[in-house]
Amino acid sequence: MDYFLELFLGGLTRGSIYALIALGYTMVYGIIQLINFAHGEIYMIGAFVALIVAGILTIYGFAGISVLVLAAIAAIIWACAYGYTLEKIAYRPLRGAPRLSPLISAIGMSIFLQNYVLLAQTSDFLPFPNLIPDFEFMEPVAHIIGSPELVILITTFVTMILLTLLIKKTKVGKAMRATQQDMSMARLVGINVDRIISLTFIIGSALAAIGGVLVASYIGQVNFYIGFLAGVKAFTAAVLGGIGSIPGAVLGGLVLGWTESFAAGYVSSDYEDVFAFGLLVLILILRPAGILGKARKQKV
Amino acid sequence: MxxxxxxxxxxxxxxxxxxxxxxxxxxxxxxxxxxxxxxxxxxxxxxxxxxxxxxxxxxxxxxxxxxxDEEGGKHSKLQLLMEDMNFRYKAMGVLLVLALVFPLVFDTYQNTIMISALIYVVLGLGLNISVGLAGLLDLGYVAFFAVGAYSYALLNYHFDLGFWTILPVGGILGCLFGVVLGFPILRLRGDYLAIVTLGFGMIIKVVLENWSSFSFGPSGIANIDKPGLFGMDMNIDSSTIYIYYIMIALVVFTILITNRLKNSRIGRAWIALREDEIACVAMGIDMARTKLSAYALGAFWAGMVGVLFAAKTTFINPASFTFMESAIILSIVVLGGMGSILGVILGAFILILLPEYLRAFSEYRMLAFGAAMVLMMIFRPQGIISGIRTKYEYKELKEETDNG
Structure with a gap:
């Protein structure tokens, strides 16, 4: 039973990270119907910036939770800046182009950013300082769930509630929902659509950066290539749940996390990725719109 | 200012x-x-x-x-020259002679580089069928390449089958994988296809790495037979030249077939599908069959050239079939010009030979590829050389505009 619970919570932790990144995909896709392939790279850049800031701070004598918070804030700031610039350079000039064009541009940007980090930093795996302290009260259940997992779960939970509030309750959120439903109509009622799109990229990037910092300090190492697989997995999660739907992204992330965790625990950890993608193909065959997604009718 | x-x-x-x-x-x-x-x-x-x-x-x-363009699209001089049949035949003749003389003039090292460039030409032309003509973005194209390479390596290892037997088998196996993979995702829109093919590419690699009893894992398969010529013994130099000529033949074969395909009924169906799916289906084109055939034919070339790749290197392991390879092939198609055969060939030569000869530059290769893909989409989405669309015009109308 303990083993099952451990896998369950492991899957939950993993899934909540996928969900965080998947939210960025889903929000962008909801508005401009683009798979932002470079989203995984934003996540990776977030983790790298956190590593650099945390490294500088620890070398100059800071310690403990303050380093984590400062590193996370820096990661969010720079990830947002990258997300914003990315949209401006690679996607905005292509608005109204055939669908394949922005997609290829996104793949190009993903390759560019990976190699930019590779050349600017290093191709090796860098050790990420362990910033999450071990809580004493976690001692009795430590064999099932550790402190880092707890921090990840709480952070993602809080972030998602904040995001839901932002979208449901604020004026900006209303504008975002309007843009998602009908871009030209939103423009007609005086919403600055370009700014909303930029904002969507910025919010998505912030979520990815949070995910990046959490994963990096949990796994303990960072590499220029981590964003690729994480991005693909998170996109899978977004599709699973129904792309464009925010609760769908969360659900998809959790389903994917559990699938991987149980497959790795009960079958074989070598084939973890195979299960993840197998699940994707299965869902796409049986329910192309995803678990929570509604099938959109195409109008001519 | x-x-x-x-x-x-x-x-x-x-x-x-x-x-x-x-x-x-x-x-x-x-x-x-x-x-x-x-x-x-x-x-x-x-x-x-x-x-x-x-x-x-x-x-x-x-x-x-x-x-x-809105006032009236004009084609560049180069494009018009390419469309001129007379010039085209002459140019092709000259190029063919140059290609045939090449190995006699240059040494083995140059030949090896040229062979790998030619492999990418065929891969580019194959991917061009699904991406360029039919508009189906395939991000796991290298998986079919791997299928071809492994089918030769394994069949050669276990059953001692020769290169010429496996060459068509590799192509057909690639084709089969294309159909099997393409079938479930036909109903989906293009971007889903991209992600599923990407996933498939990764699955193939993971399976090849971990299923050691089948594929010998990450250590790969060595001592694959080189292609034979009536049982003649060949040293490295002459067998490289031999492979070079096989490759030239394969490239010519590919160009001929893809060119014929492009202007055939099914080729026009692909282009129609790329331009507007709904309108295309409304005109009575069988979407499933058209998509599948594009996908499977693209995979066919990858499988075939995979066999040749295994025969050339005589050693393969999963590390040769990463996502980066798929990305390189895709950038060849995109930079060369989607749908244009000449463009793809040119793209392959530029992208493969340039980093090979500018060694100092090779570190920045992928960086430049990525940037070039973005810039190309923004500033020149049709690629280096874009194909001219066949269109029908009224003769009289043209004369009038010429006079006036």
Whole structure:
């Protein structure tokens, strides 16, 4: 039973990270119907910036939770800046182009950013300082769930509630929902659509950066290539749940996390990725719109 | 003027801020060292300043061109020259002679490089069928290449089958995988296809790495037979030349077939599907069959050239079939010009030979590929050489415009 619970919570932790990144995909896709392939790279850049800031701070004598918070804030700031610039350079000039064009541009940007980090930093795996302290009260259940997992779960939970509030309750959120439903109509009622799109990229990037910092300090190492697989997995999660739907992204992330965790625990950890993608193909065959997604009718 | 300058300064400052943590700082946490690199930041500042001017210039130029196109599309001189049948045959003749003489003039090293460039030509042309003609973005194309390579390596290892037997088998196996994979995702839109093919490419690699009893795992398969010629013994030089000629034949074969396909009924169906799926289906084209055939035919070439790849290197392992390979093949198609055969060939030569001869540059190869893909989409989406669309015109109308 303990083993099952451990896998369950492991899957939950993993899934909540996928969900965080998947939210960025889903929000962008909801508005401009683009798979932002470079989203995984934003996540990776977030983790790298956190590593650099945390490294500088620890070398100059800071310690403990303050380093984590400062590193996370820096990661969010720079990830947002990258997300914003990315949209401006690679996607905005292509608005109204055939669908394949922005997609290829996104793949190009993903390759560019990976190699930019590779050349600017290093191709090796860098050790990420362990910033999450071990809580004493976690001692009795430590064999099932550790402190880092707890921090990840709480952070993602809080972030998602904040995001839901932002979208449901604020004026900006209303504008975002309007843009998602009908871009030209939103423009007609005086919403600055370009700014909303930029904002969507910025919010998505912030979520990815949070995910990046959490994963990096949990796994303990960072590499220029981590964003690729994480991005693909998170996109899978977004599709699973129904792309464009925010609760769908969360659900998809959790389903994917559990699938991987149980497959790795009960079958074989070598084939973890195979299960993840197998699940994707299965869902796409049986329910192309995803678990929570509604099938959109195409109008001519 | 001053406005431009001010804007460029702002952009430059923005990029300095953006790249600051990654470009200027390098932390070594194990040795507790921070390395500050102020010079790189200076380069970033200057570079982004200059590039922002170029960016504005080209964007303005693109806008102007758009207006021109609306007034009446004109084709460049090069394009018209390519369409001239007479010139085309002469040019092809010259190129073929050059290609045939090449191995006799240059040494084995040059031949080997040329063979790998030609392999990418065939891969590019194959991917061009699904991406360029039918508009189905395939990000796991290298998986079919792997299928071909492994089918030769394994069949050769276990059953001692020869190159010429496996060459068509590899192609057909690739084709089969294409159909099996393409079938479930036919109902989906293009971007889903991209992600599923990407996933498939990764699954193939994971399986090849972990299923050791089948594929010998990451250590790969060595001592694969080179293609034989009536049981003749060949040293490395002559067998390289032999493979080179096989490759030339394969390239010519591919060009002939894809060119015929492009102008056939099914080729026009592909293009129609790419342009507008709904309209295409409304015209009575069987979407499932058209998509599947594009996908399967693209995979066919990859499988075939995979066999040749295994025979050329005589050693294969999963590391040769990463996503980066798929990305390189895709950038060949995109940069060369989607749908244009000549463009793809040119793209393959530029992307494979350039880094080979500019060794110092090879480190920046992928960086440049990525940037080029983005810039190409923004400034020249049709690629280096874009194909001219066949269209029907009224003869009289044309004469009138010529006179007037």
């Amino acid at each position: 001053l406005k431009d300058f001010k804007q460029s300064i702002l952009i430059s400052i923005w990029f300095v801020f953006l790249t600051f943590p990654l470009m200027a700082v390098r932390v070594n946490t194990t040795e507790q060292m921070v390395e500050w690199r102020w010079m790189t930041i200076l380069w970033v500042a200057i570079g982004s300043f200059v590039l922002s001017y170029a960016w504005r210039y080209f964007l303005a130029k693109k806008q102007l061109k758009k207006k021109d």
